[in-house]
Amino acid sequence: MNKERLLNNFMEMLKIHSPSRKEGKYAEYLINLLKEMGASIYLDEGYLQYGGDSPSIIAKFPGDIEGEGVTLAAHMDVIEPNLNVQPVVEGNIIKTDGSTTLGGDDKGGVASIIEALRTIKEEKISHKDIYVVLTPCEEVGMLGAKYFNWDKVPEGMRPSKNMIVVDNAGAAGLIAHSAPSKYDIEVVFQGKKAHAGIEPEKGINAIAVASNALSRMNIGRIDDLTTSNISSISSQFPSNVVPDICKVAGEIRSHSEEKILDIIEYYKKACDEAVEKLGGTYKFDYQRDYPVLKPKDDLKFAKEFAKIYEELNIPSELKVIGGGSDSNIFAEQGFNSIIIGVGMNNVHTVEEYLVIDDLFKTTEAIIRYIKRNEK
Structure with a gap:
């Protein structure tokens, strides 16, 4: 050459x-x-x-x-x-x-x-x-x-x-x-608005629900060929309003797509348990970004x-x-x-x-x- x-x-x-x-x-x-x-x-x-x-x-x-x-x-x-x-x-x-x-x-x-x-x-x-x-x-x-x-x-x-x-x-x-394959995930937690200073007990704090769900999830290095990352949490409200929306986004990577789908089901279960404890609802979306x-x-x-x-x-x-x-x-x-x-x-x-x-x-x-x- x-x-x-x-x-x-x-x-x-x-x-x-x-x-x-x-x-x-x-x-x-x-x-x-x-x-x-x-x-x-x-x-x-x-x-x-x-x-x-x-x-x-x-x-x-x-x-x-x-x-x-x-x-x-x-x-x-x-x-x-x-x-x-x-x-x-x-x-x-x-x-x-x-x-x-x-x-x-x-x-x-x-x-x-x-x-x-x-x-x-x-x-x-x-x-x-x-x-x-x-x-x-x-x-x-x-x-x-x-x-x-x-x-x-x-x-x-x-x-x-x-x-x-x-x-x-x-x-x-x-x-x-x-x-690895990579899947993008997004979870939207729906709570209930209320005045944070006058009657917070009437609200359902979507950030608190999201936090509870995240605390139940295994995030980071899951095994030698599988990782998970939460990259953003979005909820913008005045301090005197109990927030009723919180969006969480991230990704899961693995050399086994079956493993990724198992983790997604595990994350959904964590969201179920958070909603059962604190109230509210959630919507869980995911899509494959690229294959193995x-x-x-x-x-x-x-x-x-x-x-x-x-x-x-x-x-x-x-x-x-x-x-x-x-x-x-x-x-x-x-x-x-x-x-x-x-x-x-x-x-x-x-x-x-x-x-x-x-x-x-x-x-x-x-x-x-x-x-x-x-x-």
């Missing part, structure tokens, strides 16, 4: 502002770049359903060898504040001046994919079909992946099911293969990529992670995903930085995997 070109391309991408729902300019840049590299392009218009301005991109580089190829994936949006990024190269890291996020999440992943493809083309490496999938709005609920209409994708543009998602935090060598990510091949794909890292003298580690990504959505759509990183650290903060050597290492690993996969 051309390390100087890779870094220059990464720096160029950092200058293109691409927050969630406003990735259009960056998408246009990438579409033109991929076309110049010889790719066939398909654009999915799922963004029309959620108010974005950028399509999801499928690029195909036809191979000269038959057989199942590979898909390389990343996302185009970045976490704000990210306008007018001022990158600073300091030894082996690239960071910002501290006023913005860097955007290495996930422009580092995109830059790595682009350089790997350029190298394969320039070295005239024989390969099976290579697909690239680039999504918008990953950072705000994986909307690009969720609203992707796969039924409309032409037969010849449907990506390989083995997918390498270049979007893992941490050093090169870390390979995530499993991630699990390997579909008993870790065969993940272990193959780990072997590539090891051949490059890069220590590898197969990981179960606690966060969600496009990979969770793609898994339900039939893809067998692994998530690898390019040295992104302190992501989603203005202290974000990227380790240059890790960017090089993972790019070389992708190139070597494609060479190996095509034999």
Whole structure:
């Protein structure tokens, strides 16, 4: 690979502002770049359903060898504040001046994919079909992946099911293969208003009911693969009014959706008991934000990529992670995903930085995997 070109391309991408729902300019840049590299392009218009301005991109580089190829994936949006990024190269890291996020999440992943493809083309490496999938709005609920209409994708543009998602935090060598499902929950407690100073006994304090219910719930780390969090409690009333409404919101994550549903039933029971004791009513709503990510091949794909890292003298580690990504959505759509990183650290903060050597290492690993996969 051309390390100087890779870094220059990464720096160029950092200058293109691409927050969630406003990735259009960056998408246009990438579409033109991929076309110049010889790719066939398909654009999915799922963004029309959620108010974005950028399509999801499928690029195909036809191979000269038959057989199942590979898909390389990343996302185009970045976490704000990210306008007018001022990158600073300091030894082996690239960071910002501290006023913005860097955007290495996930422009580092995109830059790595682009350089790997350029190298394969320039070295005239024989390969099976290579697909690239680039999504918008990953950072705000994986909307690009969720609203992707796969039924409309032409037969010849449907990506390989083995997918390498270049979007893992941490050093090169870390390979995530499993991630939890997440359910969002909201409980609205209904009490009864009364004057808090004159006749409070005639009221039912919705905050007190909510507090009683929460005290009965197991929140935080539930087991090795299950967590729960209450993130907001909302009830705004004057101090002289017994509040009759209190909204509680949070999430539950687990590698077992059955476990999540069991916890939801347990939480409902806690609400029942609180209402029975203090009065009032409640409404409990929940919905799945994203499904579980699990390997579909008993870790065969993940272990193959780990072997590539090891051949490059890069220590590898197969990981179960606690966060969600496009990979969770793609898994339900039939893809067998692994998530690898390019040295992104302190992501989603203005202290974000990227380790240059890790960017090089993972790019070389992708190139070597494609060479190996095509034999």
